[in-house]
Amino acid sequence: MALRLYDTLTKEKRDFAPLDPSRVRMYVCGPTVYDFAHIGNARPVIVFDVLFRLLRHLYGENHVKYVRNITDVDDKINDRAARDYPGLPLNESIRKVTEQTERQFHDDVDALGCLRPTVQPRATEHIGEMRTIIDRLVEGGFAYVADDHVLFSPGAMNAANSVLPRYGALANRSLDEMIAGARVDVAPYKRDATDFVLWKPSKPGEPSWQSPAGIATQGRPGWHIECSAMSWKHLGETFDIHGGGIDLVFPHHENEVAQSCCAFHTERMAQTWMHNGFLQVEGEKMSKSLGNFFTIDQLLRQRSFGSNKWHGYVLRLSMLTAHYRQPIDWTIERLVEARKSLRDWIDTAYGTEPQSLEPPDELLSVLEDDLNTPGVIAVMHGLNKEARNSPESAEKLHRAMKFMGIWNGERTDDIYGYGYDVGDGPSRHEVEPLIEARTAARARKDFKESDRIRDELAAMGIAIKDGKDSDGKPVTTWEIAR
């Protein structure tokens, strides 16, 4: 079984064959660092982390290069900086915003069990590469200067009639359709409604750099050029996989393809284009006005969603319960179910010693089929069931979970719901004396008293489970009720 991936451009699942197996190259569009990342942002981060892990397994840890950019130049950043640090010069306030947001982003995705990409380049550190690409596009006749802007012309690209792809091929639409659908308020400096900005002049106070194409005034890059620049710098003119959310297909990725292929005279920018489906929250598009907007930080660290904090492993597993190309409806019920699965599996796998870091074969064959993570979850449920009669299956389950990044062998009490390390809810000092009193009452068969204590605990939000230890002595465990 070989890795098969669905390619957005050709609309088919194909065997994956890297251009250079000793150097597998993947680029994924990363965050614009102006605010906390939300749970929708988490989806591609998790999905492509799974792919990164799989590629590392298949080709070797040192033979996969994963680049995820950090966009640190953007109007939203400027606005946020001016709002949050009105007293500071814009340069400084922008740096504060981007550094702080980047740190927060890393805290969040670390908690989601994601490995760090090989390189996380910043847009502002690649202005030189952007200028080079823009100059080449102007020289090649694909872009032009107007009013201190540099504009890319999809029309010129399609007229070139060479190895270049057709503009619109990725998003599967024609230039004519786009012209028909274009807004009436086309900027006056554009020759054509479909032309898009590669470079624009900076207003006073805005971040600015030396402009390309002989433009005298200082300027700043358009939105799409950074990814062409950074993927070129770190991965080369063409590479294997380019990923991101499906909403990026047009215009962002379409324009990246145009820029890169025209600058380098290549047929394809990436061999495989991968896009994850959209996320909704409780059946509706996530938006602040609907009150269903959740940041990763809120889910992890505040009781904002379903009055619960959610462990990063739970968030990650719940994200993997749907295939990455399918839309996903993010609900409390989904998280509760993921948490239950995770607890069952940890109960089984806890304490086993993985014999290697290899994922089980039955998991690999499923995952290699275009990242069929729901299938992987079914495999894990199967291992969990087999583990009742087979210690080897428990060990396999341990390896499977490690490989998928949903557990690393630790005791995670906030998954189990024990209150004492969560910081709120009843503490073990309040609960355990009552448990002991109930055990004593049961021992003297005072069931009226033992039931009364159970009711009292229930009122505190504590659920209890009676069992027996290995000597047959009654043992009661407890957890925060859900």
Place this chain on the structure above:
RNA sequence: GGCCACGUGGCGGAGUGGUUACGCGCCGGUCUGCAAAACCGUUUACUCGGGUUCGAUUCCCGACGUGGCCUCCA
């Protein structure tokens, strides 16, 4: 309006031209002072209408529905 994706049992969610997905829930049982938990077992499906086919949930066409993109967006 244009383009695209999706529509599976109470819920979540894979997959397949003819054979059990899987998980949760429900129900029954074992266990338990009683519950809960755990364990064992059972149950329900492929939006609608045409077509292709020996046979379609799976392919084709149409309808309806949901969502996405077309403007910043994962």
